[in-house]
Amino acid sequence: MRIIRYILRRLLYLAPVLFGVTIMVFVISHAIPGDPAKMIAGPKASRQAVENIRKQHGLDKPLAVQYFRFISGLAKADLGISIRNHRPVTRDLYDFFPATLELTLASIGICLFVGIPLGILSAVNRNRLIDHCTRIFSVFGVSMPVFWLGLMLLLLFYRNLGWLPGSGRLDIDFSPPVYVTGLYLIDTLLEGSMDKFFNAATHLLMPAFCLSYVYLAIITRIVRSSMIEVLGQDYIVTARANGVSEWMVVVKHAFKNSLIPTVTITGLSFGELLGGAILTETIFGWPGMGKYVVDSVNYLDFPAIMGFTLVVSLVYVSINLAVDVLYAFLNPKITY
DSSP: OHHHHHHHHHHHHHHHHHHHHHHHHHHHHHHSSSOHHHHHHOTTOOHHHHHHHHHHTTTTSOHHHHHHHHHHHHTTTOOOBOTTTOSBHHHHHHHHHHHHHHHHHHHHHHHHHHHHHHHHHHHHTTTSHHHHHHHHHHHHHHHSOHHHHHHHHIIIIIIISOOSOOSSSSOTTSOOOOOSSSOHHHHHHHHTOHHHHHHHHHHHHHHHHHHHHHHHHHHHHHHHHHHHHHHTSHHHHHHHHTTOOHHHIIIIIIIHHTHHHHHHHHHHHHHHHHHTOHHHHHHHTOOSHHHHHHHHHHTTOHHHHHHHHHHHHHHHHHHHHHHHHHHHHHOTTOOO
8 A cells, every 4th residue: 555655646746847847848849939839931021821820820929828728738648739730739749759769668678688698797797808898888878968879870781781771660561560559660570571670670770779878888887886785795695605597696686776776777768769769860850759859949939848748758757766665675673
């Protein structure tokens, strides 16, 4: 019951957090110089045409009225109408969110399935060759700009070698799978189309690695430092003295007790990957929320910018809550 009360209390805190996010984003986005009505109408549009667009989207109202209208719509799960394409923002996010989610899940999968084993190997073989190589790999990861890495990957694997496709989620020869989850890897399997599945996987590989490399390096370093600390504890020495195999010492005793910092950084990384896919999606032409919000910023599409920020904030807070709850299962000493 304690954990249920804790979750309910945290959910109550969610409302003021999101409310504060809406105020900050609304103020910052409206402080940007420019008139979205003029940008939509074009440089040769008449003043009357610009005024009509402004009235159509309520841009002629005071900022307080515009914000109140947005909050009123938000209470009805209505994020407003996009200034740029005249579609409901909710519908746009529904269309673009699965692509970003698939890219984020693939990236976090690479972080976990590569970063954790590398961190363990580095810690177990401390100050040996594999440890030095892993640390160099991590330093490159945290130092390399995402846009530069993306361009180098395209130059090498797409332009020079021709091994991987350069943009999009599928080749133009393939039609999108029947929409079930919006995740192409899952929908293609449900459709039973293996050639389409492998094509989608090859399109996903480069942007997923590009997006994940920074956080892969961070997770590797966190796992390494946590494992080194745990491997120096007295109970590890005792387990080895009692004849427990090295595999059991590392996996069952050391790694299990070093999971809390790893879970923490993984939860934070997931939220940051979801919101930080903008550069990656732009470079690789990935049709997700990142590319959508970049186009929206270029046209000062306030409803779309607000909707994107709210979705990312909601996911980020939810992931943090899930991580906090998971602590109790990883360490029984933690209570709520």
